[in-house]
Amino acid sequence: MRILIVEDEVRLADTLQDLLEIEGYTADTRHDGESGLDEALTGIYDVILLDVMLPRLDGFSVLRRLREAGSAVPVLMLTARSEVSDKVQGLDQGADYYLTKPFEPRELLACVRALARRQPELRNTDMLEFGDLKLEKSAFTLSRGERSVRLSRKEFDMMELLMLNRNLVLTKEKLLLKIWGYESDAEDNNVEVYISFLRKKLDHLHSQVKIKTIRMVGYCLEDSASPEK
Numbered sequence: 001m002r003i004l005i006v007e008d009e010v011r012l013a014d015t016l017q018d019l020l021e022i023e024g025y026t027a028d029t030r031h032d033g034e035s036g037l038d039e040a041l042t043g044i045y046d047v048i049l050l051d052v053m054l055p056r057l058d059g060f061s062v063l064r065r066l067r068e069a070g071s072a073v074p075v076l077m078l079t080a081r082s083e084v085s086d087k088v089q090g091l092d093q094g095a096d097y098y099l100t101k102p103f104e105p106r107e108l109l110a111c112v113r114a115l116a117r118r119q120p121e122l123r124n125t126d127m128l129e130f131g132d133l134k135l136e137k138s139a140f141t142l143s144r145g146e147r148s149v150r151l152s153r154k155e156f157d158m159m160e161l162l163m164l165n166r167n168l169v170l171t172k173e174k175l176l177l178k179i180w181g182y183e184s185d186a187e188d189n190n191v192e193v194y195i196s197f198l199r200k201k202l203d204h205l206h207s208q209v210k211i212k213t214i215r216m217v218g219y220c221l222e223d224s225a226s227p228e229k
């Protein structure tokens with residue numbers, strides 16, 4: 001799960017990033033409203049932590065523009081005690097939750113978990129199924145019937161994205177951003193390499209599911225099961 005922190009107090013932003021990363025989330029930081037909005041609009045984040053008082057563009061404007069652009073990403077607003085009266089404004093504009101500074105780390109983590117649970121695609125992620133395949137998060141395994149293989153972290157993330165976006169074509173760019181992150185210097189090539197790893201594992205499982213390449217666009221899963229039974 002990938003979280004964006006938009007907070008101009010750099011030390012607080014770094015602390016939040018550390019806290020989330022210790023819990024196993026991937027977190028990126030931005031320190032002003034404009035670049036925060038640009039980042040949020042990439043669509044690669046599952047939750048956004050958004051400060052209210054920000055340089056260049058305040059948190060409410062970021063939130064409004066994000067919603068206007070059609071994004072439904074859960075947003076947790078971070079607000080100073082003196083700004084509590086602003087809560088109504090934020091809720092009107094589509095914030096999902098408020099946290100008043102200063103807050104306890106466990107309070108923040110509880111909010112993040114609650115927001116993540118509200119996203120249907122992030123619910124029940126312990127077990128995903130597609131065609132004859134089962135993907136199990138707790139064990140990092142992909143299985144078909146009795147056969148199963150262990151996946152590396154990146155293979156798992158990629159398979160999960162493909163399964164969650166079944167019937168959609170995932171672009172290389174989106175896979176790259178979701179799995180390697182925005183600031184990584186990974187290239188399209190990495191995506192191809194991991195797709196080929198996954199294809200070998202699908203072959204090993206004798207799965208009817210194939211990863212189809214859509215030329216110049218990206219990849220999607222295809223269930224080529226023939227009605228033979």
Ligand code: CA
Nearest residue numbers: 008051053054
């Ligand atoms: Ca601030």
